[in-house]
Amino acid sequence: MYRLPRGLSLVALVCLSAVASAQAPTLGPVRTDRRVGPAISIEGTVDPSTYTLGPGDVLAATLGGQSPRVLEAQVSADGLLVIPEAGTFQASGRTLADVQRAVRAALDRQYRNVPTDLVLTAPRRYFVHVSGAVAAPGRRLVGPVPRLEDALAAAGGLAEVGGLQPAARAVVVRREGGADLTVDYRRYLATGDLDGNPRLLDGDVVYLPTFDPLSEGALVGGVVARPGPYDLKPGDTVRDLVLIAGGPEASVTGVRLTRAAADGAIADRLLAPGELGTVAVQPGDQLYVLARDEDAGTAEALGLVRYPGVYPIRDGETTVRELVRRAGGVLPEALPRAAVLYRQPEAAGTQSLAPDATRLSEFDVLRRAYLQQEASRPAQVSIDLAAALRGEGESVVVRTGDRLVVPSGAGTVYVFGQVLRPGLVPFAAGQTAGAYVAAAGGAASGAETTFVIEAGTGRYVEGPATPVGPGDRVFVERAPRADTPELRQLELALESDRRNRTLQVIQTAFAAISTVATLIFAYDAITN
Incomplete structure (x- = not known):
């Protein structure tokens, strides 16, 4: 086999190298110092047709196949992208796909028959x-x-x-x-x-x-994942709000809709599951999603709760604390220790307190009036709401028709009765009834006993040295006198009652004397 001389072989190799160099561009060595930033957390892949580039985006141009040359560049503060050997491109405000087409076209003109690409390596924040x-x-x-x-x-x-x-x-x-x-x-x-x-x-x-949740929104409670107030959109139905509040449709047996009428009356309506998509929600509505074990009982939460209104309860099982939670909790200015739970007499088992006029012969006018007044009052259930909200003490349950009233604790004590300047006095911890009477101008003429009326319990505690708590009232009694038409009328009634009683006594005495005289005359006639 014929072999070229050594010198000619070297010449041929040089010539072949020159030809190859003329046919393909020199890409240079593969870059191994490419900047790689920290991992980025994005949702899915970036859509080049919708992603808009801006200052801070990092892109990379690749040249070649298996071992490409990588040219990284960042969109500058003035929105430009500079790719070495390809040129400068306006990038800010353009989609990634648009800039990719422009850069690829420039690279293809520079490097023929070489795969090129432009990718987004680090989206900007x-x-x-x-x-x-x-x-x-x-x-x-x-x-x-x-x-x-x-x-x-x-x-x-x-x-x-x-x-x-x-x-x-x-x-x-x-x-x-x-x-x-x-x-x-x-x-x-x-x-x-x-x-x-x-x-x-x-x-x-x-x-x-x-x-405003009271005038522009609706309140959703009950067996939902996210109870609370919701703003309304046109066309919202009860089903829409139950769904948004996270109500489990499969286990919902109904929704109690509480709505205030134009005259201020409160109307309750129990909606079956099939009605939820047909009833539109109005501002101010209260929706309570019922579970399978809910009763149809209701109780009111009024006063300084976030959402006053009527709420479904389990009769005899729902606690006062749960009722307050359904009403959104108490407001910061509320006074829980003075809260009162009212219950109708028939629900409290006190029907026998109704006065029987045939059994009141020994009662004077005042005592009969007082008895009738007290017997007609709703029964007051003893509660300590402040302790209940802290999870302390015995849990008090509510009954159908109960009414919880949470008053304001505006930092004042009401001083009234026989004082010079009756009214509200700023509360100060540790002060006694006498100090509040002094702050109200002192006792007026005719003043007698001072009482502290405890908030919540209504208990009267006598004496100026009695400590006063927030929400308590201070009352200064006076000697009774009829200085108003009502008291004058009552005094006349008492005087008439006393006269009638005196006349009854005299008549009874005369009747007794007459009876004794008759007996004496009869006895005398018999003996004579």
């Missing part, structure tokens, strides 16, 4: 503006490809503002150059509907409005 009913409104930094949920979390979550609740079913996303989005974030939380949790763009403004 950016700012969105969050305002309204959130804990920490302002400009907030969110992660790559964020959703509405991320922005709300960065702003501290939903928050009450001045007694108003966040209207999370009407969140507004304001977008530059586009129409505002109004989304139902509550529905997303309940059903996972992503229409209620859209992706955000750089520079979006998120606004969370508020609503």
